[in-house]
Structures are given as structure tokens and as C-alpha cells.
Amino acid sequence: MIPRIVVVGGGFAGLEVAKALGGAEIGVTIIDRHNHHLFQPLLYQVATAALSAPDIAEPIRKILGRYPSVQVLFGNVAKIDTEARILVLADGTTVPYDLLVLATGSQPFYFSQESWARVCPGLKSIEDARTIRSRLLLSFEHAERTTDPVEQSRLMTIAIIGGGPTGVELAGSIAELSRHTLARDFRNIRPEKTKIILVEAGNRLLAGFAPELSEYARLRLESLGVDVALDSRVEAIEAQKITVGGKVIPVALTLWAAGVAASPLAAQLGVGLDRGGRVKVGSDLQVMGRSDIFALGDVALFLDENGQPLPGLAQVAKQQGEHLGKALARRTDTGEDLPAFVFRNRGNTAIVGRHAAVFESGRLKLKGWFAWSAWAIIHVYLLVGFQHRVQVSIQWLWRYLTYERGARLIAEERAEPGPPPSPAAEQPAPREALPPDADALPGIARAR
Amino acid sequence: MIPRIVVVGGGFAGLEVAKALGGAEIGVTIIDRHNHHLFQPLLYQVATAALSAPDIAEPIRKILGRYPSVQVLFGNVAKIDTEARILVLADGTTVPYDLLVLATGSQPFYFSQESWARVCPGLKSIEDARTIRSRLLLSFEHAERTTDPVEQSRLMTIAIIGGGPTGVELAGSIAELSRHTLARDFRNIRPEKTKIILVEAGNRLLAGFAPELSEYARLRLESLGVDVALDSRVEAIEAQKITVGGKVIPVALTLWAAGVAASPLAAQLGVGLDRGGRVKVGSDLQVMGRSDIFALGDVALFLDENGQPLPGLAQVAKQQGEHLGKALARRTDTGEDLPAFVFRNRGNTAIVGRHAAVFESGRLKLKGWFAWSAWAIIHVYLLVGFQHRVQVSIQWLWRYLTYERGARLIAEERAEPGPPPSPAAEQPAPREALPPDADALPGIARAR
Numbered sequence: 001m002i003p004r005i006v007v008v009g010g011g012f013a014g015l016e017v018a019k020a021l022g023g024a025e026i027g028v029t030i031i032d033r034h035n036h037h038l039f040q041p042l043l044y045q046v047a048t049a050a051l052s053a054p055d056i057a058e059p060i061r062k063i064l065g066r067y068p069s070v071q072v073l074f075g076n077v078a079k080i081d082t083e084a085r086i087l088v089l090a091d092g093t094t095v096p097y098d099l100l101v102l103a104t105g106s107q108p109f110y111f112s113q114e115s116w117a118r119v120c121p122g123l124k125s126i127e128d129a130r131t132i133r134s135r136l137l138l139s140f141e142h143a144e145r146t147t148d149p150v151e152q153s154r155l156m157t158i159a160i161i162g163g164g165p166t167g168v169e170l171a172g173s174i175a176e177l178s179r180h181t182l183a184r185d186f187r188n189i190r191p192e193k194t195k196i197i198l199v200e201a202g203n204r205l206l207a208g209f210a211p212e213l214s215e216y217a218r219l220r221l222e223s224l225g226v227d228v229a230l231d232s233r234v235e236a237i238e239a240q241k242i243t244v245g246g247k248v249i250p251v252a253l254t255l256w257a258a259g260v261a262a263s264p265l266a267a268q269l270g271v272g273l274d275r276g277g278r279v280k281v282g283s284d285l286q287v288m289g290r291s292d293i294f295a296l297g298d299v300a301l302f303l304d305e306n307g308q309p310l311p312g313l314a315q316v317a318k319q320q321g322e323h324l325g326k327a328l329a330r331r332t333d334t335g336e337d338l339p340a341f342v343f344r345n346r347g348n349t350a351i352v353g354r355h356a357a358v359f360e361s362g363r364l365k366l367k368g369w370f371a372w373s374a375w376a377i378i379h380v381y382l383l384v385g386f387q388h389r390v391q392v393s394i395q396w397l398w399r400y401l402t403y404e405r406g407a408r409l410i411a412e413e414r415a416e417p418g419p420p421p422s423p424a425a426e427q428p429a430p431r432e433a434l435p436p437d438a439d440a441l442p443g444i445a446r447a448r
Numbered sequence: 449m450i451p452r453i454v455v456v457g458g459g460f461a462g463l464e465v466a467k468a469l470g471g472a473e474i475g476v477t478i479i480d481r482h483n484h485h486l487f488q489p490l491l492y493q494v495a496t497a498a499l500s501a502p503d504i505a506e507p508i509r510k511i512l513g514r515y516p517s518v519q520v521l522f523g524n525v526a527k528i529d530t531e532a533r534i535l536v537l538a539d540g541t542t543v544p545y546d547l548l549v550l551a552t553g554s555q556p557f558y559f560s561q562e563s564w565a566r567v568c569p570g571l572k573s574i575e576d577a578r579t580i581r582s583r584l585l586l587s588f589e590h591a592e593r594t595t596d597p598v599e600q601s602r603l604m605t606i607a608i609i610g611g612g613p614t615g616v617e618l619a620g621s622i623a624e625l626s627r628h629t630l631a632r633d634f635r636n637i638r639p640e641k642t643k644i645i646l647v648e649a650g651n652r653l654l655a656g657f658a659p660e661l662s663e664y665a666r667l668r669l670e671s672l673g674v675d676v677a678l679d680s681r682v683e684a685i686e687a688q689k690i691t692v693g694g695k696v697i698p699v700a701l702t703l704w705a706a707g708v709a710a711s712p713l714a715a716q717l718g719v720g721l722d723r724g725g726r727v728k729v730g731s732d733l734q735v736m737g738r739s740d741i742f743a744l745g746d747v748a749l750f751l752d753e754n755g756q757p758l759p760g761l762a763q764v765a766k767q768q769g770e771h772l773g774k775a776l777a778r779r780t781d782t783g784e785d786l787p788a789f790v791f792r793n794r795g796n797t798a799i800v801g802r803h804a805a806v807f808e809s810g811r812l813k814l815k816g817w818f819a820w821s822a823w824a825i826i827h828v829y830l831l832v833g834f835q836h837r838v839q840v841s842i843q844w845l846w847r848y849l850t851y852e853r854g855a856r857l858i859a860e861e862r863a864e865p866g867p868p869p870s871p872a873a874e875q876p877a878p879r880e881a882l883p884p885d886a887d888a889l890p891g892i893a894r895a896r
Contacts, residue, residue: 052501053500054857061633072635073592074589074593075593093593141483144522145521145523184513185510186509408510410482410483
């Protein structure tokens with residue numbers, strides 16, 4: 001009998017599994033709680049108003065539309081019953097499976113400081129990026145308005161926690177936004193004076209790269225006016241201030257780039273998890289002790305030939321997805337052993353700013369303009385969907401020439417009035433959703 | 449002494465006033481509750497996933513950045529004190545003026561049926577468009593999921609109230625979205641079977657156009673599969689059904705295109721308003737009985753030489769803004785009379801669908817492919833900002849060739865966690881903002 005294969009997660013890993021099975025005309029159901037696949041590596045550009053959300057998000061249905069054997073299910077998996085082999089969605093729908101592929105990725109992890117999560121957005125979803133973009137632009141608007149110099153300098157201080165690729169990319173991009181894009185647009189403040197603090201607990205940035213590249217990134221960021229604070233641990237994060245090494249720093253906004261944990265669904269498999277909440281998988285990506293469940297991408301702990309865990313990178317997820325999809329497509333009987341996955345490192349990049357990137361692949365180490373161009377070409381090429389490639393490349397060309405940014409939209413932070421067209425949610429999200437004095441907040445206020 | 453000129457509203461009218469004064473190096477403050485100028489005529493394309501929000505929104509600061517004498521103030525005017533000549537913003541900031549230009553536009557008007565507003569979004573802001581886009585796409589997702597055929601046909605029924613240009617454009621665009629863009633992407637439903645009902649109280653669509661163009665629009669919409677219900681009055685609008693002529697129709701979503709009223713700020717001028725809430729202005733755009741206040745665009749009632757009120761069109765607003773801005777720039781003494789405004793009709797267009805538009809200018813009446821191309825060229829040209837012109841034209845070319853739509857994003861309807869960086873809103877928008885069973889709603893649910 002043909003096993004019912006269910007893939008949870010439409011990220012880089014899950015999508016590749018579905019494509020490979022769809023290509024082989026094998027029936028598969030892919031479930032995601034968003035309707036779109038997100039090109040995560042460029043999410044920081046949406047957060048900093050360089051790209052608009054749809055540029056890096058593609059409907060999963062559209063991507064898989066050409067594979068008739070693939071069912072796309074837009075839903076949120078609430079429960080995994082590994083005994084009955086049934087997934088229960090948040091709205092009660094049940095989805096039985098014979099083989100489960102868990103590819104639900106990761107999410108920001110605040111070292112169990114849940115109060116931090118409320119005030120310090122991470123960067124994992126489109127909503128995260130829009131929240132960051134709105135708050136970032138809003139803080140400049142408030143700075144322009146205030147007459148109190150102390151409050152003004154707070155409103156022009158942005159802190160970023162974590163000096164990995166995401167932290168470095170956010171810091172560099174915000175620096176360019178303030179130094180160039182916004183420079184001419186204000187009258188009472190000088191956006192180029194924005195204080196950007198990059199807080200890293202370790203003794204160098206980009207710990208995953210060679211020391212000389214870390215050093216290059218630090219120097220470039222500092223030349224962009226970023227305060228790089230190494231060996232600095234954040235002790236507290238509040239709405240308008242952070243505490244670093246005992247020192248309290250008033251800030252407009254704090255962004256979280258210090259760590260992620262595997263999706264909480266992993267905990268429902270009833271197997272042991274590592275400190276990052278990841279599921280240990282064997283060389284064939286099968287979950288230890290669960291012959292009917294596979295895990296891949298950020299949610300999986302895969303040890304390479306040296307016993308080192310593979311990093312949570314798009315290329316790892318993509319390769320694991322391709323590998324598993326093809327292996328399952330080839331396998332004729334569910335008992336059969338699957339080939340071992342071997343990761344081929346295509347090299348890592350981090351963008352520091354315009355003309356400034358680092359690239360490392362084995363012994364090959366690049367930095368500066370060349371690494372930046374290589375990165376831009378590769379990423380434009382990798383973007384899902386031709387239309388996006390065209391648009392994104394034009395936007396980049398345009399921004400390259402002008403420093404302009406096209407997506408400087410401040411969204412209204414509010415619950416939408418009225419019920420979505422779902423029997424599951426009859427009552428409207430109440431207008432009281434807004435803070436009582438929300439009307440005092442431009443961008444939230446409605447004359448309606 | 450130089451009068452302090454304050455413009456409220458960064459739409460087509462207000463923006464032109466600020467540009468003209470800025471060009472003449474005259475000091476002016478422009479206030480808007482959004483940070484962006486919105487290219488309203490294309491908003492329906494954001495609502496139907498054809499364009500992304502930033503494509504048609506440009507930061508007001510960016511547009512006016514090159515005029516050093518122009519101050520852009522991002523805020524929400526709560527009160528106009530016409531005696532003291534002071535504006536009070538929602539956060540308490542006061543802005544004194546010598547001359548006030550009110551250009552706050554209009555908003556959907558539900559004939560005082562406030563319960564309708566909650567369930568039946570209009571199309572005035574980016575947030576409106578995103579709400580419509582999300583609910584529209586969400587309804588197809590729910591239809592794909594349900595096994596109940598009755599519920600499924602409800603979820604595939606969209607009602608649009610109002611057969612003016614907005615209603616016609618929404619109906620045509622939703623028809624093409626369902627007939628072409630989504631056709632291949634679902635497995636359990638056939639999106640091309642979507643029922644689109646356009647409800648118009650009058651005896652023809654596009655009442656502002658010549659009867660033959662109205663007839664053309666009706667025939668084209670019907671050929672796209674739209675049910676055009678003329679002489680039909682909507683009696684009730686609820687979350688999942690509407691009542692038209694005594695008949696109850698179950699629907700997934702109802703959109704409001706039946707009427708707008710002037711911005712409520714008009715009421716604060718203490719002068720009489722017409723039925724649409726508009727302020728009567730003289731030939732020089734001065735508010736009757738208020739020599740220090742001007743009103744223009746949708747918020748103003750301007751009677752042409754035949755005593756007919758000018759329609760609420762972008763070109764009227766734009767021309768009035770240019771006229772007033774230049775007149776104020778030329779005037780040397782505030783006592784001086786201002787020249788009379790004369791509207792030059794550049795013609796009206798409405799888009800029915802691909803290759804199908806109507807255009808009317810005086811005796812000239814065009815329909816079909818030619819009118820459509822003319823419209824496309826004109827609108828791409830008119831779009832504020834070069835980058836947008838490039839992108840939008842590429843998107844249109846691409847969609848023209850493929851029927852693809854790039855902006856099929858379902859946003860999560862939720863209050864953002866955490867406080868925006870404003871002293872005015874210390875407390876976070878509570879997570880409880882979501883409906884209790886929000887987790888049952890894909891697109892809202894978060895595994896977090």
C-alpha cells in the first residue's frame with residue numbers, strides 16, 4: 001500500500017521534499033500555518049524597508065501548483081499523536097499520516113526571558129519584519145516630534161542583541177537606512193546621528209566565520225557608525241531601555257538576533273531534544289526511535305561525520321529536503337533503508353553593508369565588494385519565482401544607485417475590525433485590541 | 449508678517465499645496481496620520497493581490513524631502529480650535545496656524561449602519577487593502593479545507609456593494625484572480641467557480657459615465673462571470689450573509705464600495721456641511737465664512753459654473769491643490785483676493801478587467817483594449833516615484849503575460865506584541881487582542 005506522506009512546514013526543507021515527491025507523482029500533503037514560503041535570508045531587508053514583503057514571499061500553492069499529486073493545506077498543527085499517527089490542527093481538523101516529515105524550523109529563543117519577547121522582536125516571519133520596520137520608522141517620527149533632547153536621543157538609539165549574521169545584517173542595514181536613505185527627509189533631527197548598538201556576548205562577531213572575517217565585519221560596521229560591543233552580555237530588556245554589563249542604556253527599539261530554538265512541535269514527538277529543542281535524527285534523517293517520522297532543517301539535530309551538528313542554514317535545510325524527497329520517491333517499500341545524507345557546504349555569506357560582505361567556503365575566504373556582488377547575484381538567483389527575481393534585482397540596482405528605499409511603510413499596529421471569513425472565528429477582533437491611548441499614536445490612530 | 453500655513457492631509461490635494469509652497473520656499477507644515485502618500489486609484493490592485501502595498505505608497509517625507517521650507521508632521525489631528533487657530537494632535541501636541549488648508553479626504557460611509565462597517569471593509573487605506581486581500585485569500589483556503597458543500601459554496605461567494613468605479617474594478621479584478629491566477633493552485637475546489645455578486649441600487653453601473661459605457665461594463669463583467677444585480681438595494685450585511693431585496697445570500701466576504709463621506713474633521717470647522725459631510729467652499733476654495741481656512745479635495749463641496757458639485761476624484765484634488773498652492777505662493781498679503789479655481793476635466797476611466805476599460809472625456813468615449821492601454825500608461829506614469837513606475841510596469845507586463853499575481857500574502861490579523869517606541873503608548877497591545885479561538889484560524893495561529 002502507498003504510505004500517506006505528510007510534510008509539516010513549507011520552508012526550504014519541506015518545500016524540497018514536496019517538490020521531489022510531486023515530481024515523482026507521489027501523493028503528499030504539505031501543511032504550513034502561513035500561505036507563503038518565505039525567503040528568510042532577505043527578511044532583514046523587509047525589516048529595514050529595502051524590500052517589500054511580497055518580494056520575498058511566494059504562495060506555497062503557487063510554487064507547488066504544477067504538481068497535481070501535492071496537496072497544500074493551510075493550517076496550524078496543534079498536536080501530533082504519534083501513536084495514532086494523526087495530526088490535529090488548531091481548528092480541530094485531523095490529518096492521518098503513515099510517514100511524517102517534520103520541517104517546522106525555528107523561532108527566536110529568549111533564554112526563557114518571556115518578558116523580553118514582548119518588547120524585543122526577533123526576525124522570523126513577515127509579521128516580525130513588518131513590526132520591526134514600523135517601529136523603526138516610527139521612532140524617527142517620534143524623535144522628529146519631541147522637543148526633549150534626552151528623549152530625542154533615546155528615540156534615536158537602536159540596540160541589536162546578537163552579533164551573528166542576522167545581527168550584523170540588521171546593524172549594517174539600519175546604519176545605511178539612517179546614514180543615507182533618511183538623511184535628507186527630516187528637519188529637526190539628523191538621522192545619520194542614529195546610535196546603533198550591536199551587543200555580542202562573545203569576543204567576536206560572526207563566530208561561524210574565520211577570525212579575520214569577523215574582524216573585517218567589525219571594522220566595516222564601525223566605519224558605518226555602529227557601536228560594536230563585544231564580550232557584552234545583555235542582562236535586561238525593557239520597552240525603552242536595556243541593561244548591558246550593569247549599564248542601563250535608554251533605547252527606542254531592541255531587536256533580537258541572539259538565538260533561536262527549534263519549533264515547539266518537536267517536543268510532541270516524545271523523543272529526547274537537545275538544548276536548542278532539536279530532534280536528534282540519524283544519517284537518513286529519521287528521528288531516533290521513530291521509523292515513521294523524519295525531521296530536517298532547523299528543527300533537526302544532525303551530526304556530521306565529525307560529530308558536529310550542522311548549522312541552521314537555508315542550504316542545509318534545502319539539501320536535506322532534496323535528499324529525503326528523492327530518497328522517499330525512490331524507495332519502493334517503507335521497510336527499506338534510506339541512503340545517508342551528506343552535507344555539501346556551498347559556503348556562508350553575511351552582508352555588512354553596501355559593497356561589504358564576507359564569504360567563506362572551506363579555505364576560500366572573500367570579503368568586500370567581490371563577496372558582496374557574489375552574494376547579491378546568488379540571492380537574486382535563488383529567490384523563488386521569476387517575477388521576484390526581476391523586481392528584486394531592479395530594486396537593488398535602483399537602491400545601489402540612489403540609496404533610496406521603496407518600502408518605507410509604517411503599518412498600523414491594530415487588530416483588523418470584523419471577523420475573517422471563517423466559521424472558526426465568528427466574533428471580530430475587538431477594536432479594544434489597541435492600547436487605551438492608542439489614538440495618541442500616529443500610525444495607529446484612525447479618524448474613523 | 450509671514451502667515452504660518454498648515455496643511456492637513458497628504459493626499460493628492462494636500463501634497464500639491466505643499467509642493468507649490470515648498471517650490472516657492474514658503475514655510476509650510478503638512479500633517480498626515482500616515483507616513484505615506486497613497487496612490488488611491490490603484491488600491492484595488494493591492495486588495496486583489498496584484499500589487500504590493502509599497503508599490504503604491506510613498507513616504508510623504510521622501511516626496512517633499514527636497515523642499516527645505518516644508519515640515520512634514522506625522523500625526524493625527526484630533527481637534528481644530530478655529531477661534532485660537534490651533535490644531536491639537538491626538539498625543540496632545542498643539543500646532544498653531546494662521547492659514548489652515550483642510551485636505552483630509554473621505555472615508556467609507558455605511559449610511560449610519562455602523563454594524564456593517566465591522567464586517568464589510570471599504571477600500572481607503574493600505575490597511576483596508578491588506579485586510580481585504582487576506583480575507584479574500586483566506587476564504588479560498590477555508591473552502592479548500594471544508595468538506596461541507598454548502599459551507600464551501602458560501603466560502604466561494606464574494607459580494608461587492610456599489611457599482612461605481614471601485615465596485616466595478618474590485619469585481620473585475622477578483623473575477624480574474626479566481627478565474628486565472630488561482631485556477632491551478634487548488635485541489636478540492638475550482639476557484640474559477642467563485643460567485644462574485646456586484647450589488648448596485650441604481651439601474652446601471654458606473655452612473656458617472658455615459659449609458660453605453662455602463663452597458664459595456666456590465667456585459668464585460670458578466671462575461672467574466674460576475675453576477676451584476678442592478679436596481680438592488682442591500683438591506684442587511686452580516687459576517688457571513690447579506691440580505692438583498694429580501695433575499696438572504698450566504699457570503700464569505702462583503703466589500704463596501706457604495707459610498708464615502710467626508711473626513712469627520714470637517715465637522716470641527718463649525719460651518720454647515722452637505723449630506724456627504726463636505727464643507728462648502730467658494731470659487732477660491734476658501735471655506736464660507738472662514739477667511740483663514742481652505743478646504744479641497746474630497747472634503748470640500750465645490751460647485752462648478754453650472755452649480756454642480758465636482759466629483760471626488762484624484763484629478764480634482766490634484767488640480768485644486770496645485771491651484772491653491774500657487775495662489776498662496778503668489779499672494780503677498782493675506783487680505784488679497786485669490787483667483788477662482790476652474791476644473792479642467794482630463795476624463796474619467798474605470799477598469800473592468802484585462803483589456804477592458806472605459807474612458808470618457810466630454811464627447812470622447814472609449815472602451816475596450818485601447819482605453820485599457822491608455823489607462824495603464826497614464827497610471828504607471830502618474831505613480832509617485834520613479835522606482836515605483838519601473839516596478840509597477842514590470843509587474844503589469846508580467847501579469848499581462850502570465851496572469852500571475854505577486855502579492856498573494858495572507859497577513860496575520862493580530863495586534864502586534866510589545867509597545868511601539870512611543871512615550872504616548874507605554875503598554876503593549878495585549879496578545880489577548882485576538883479572538884479567543886483565534887488559534888483555530890490559520891493565518892492567525894502562531895505555534896509560539
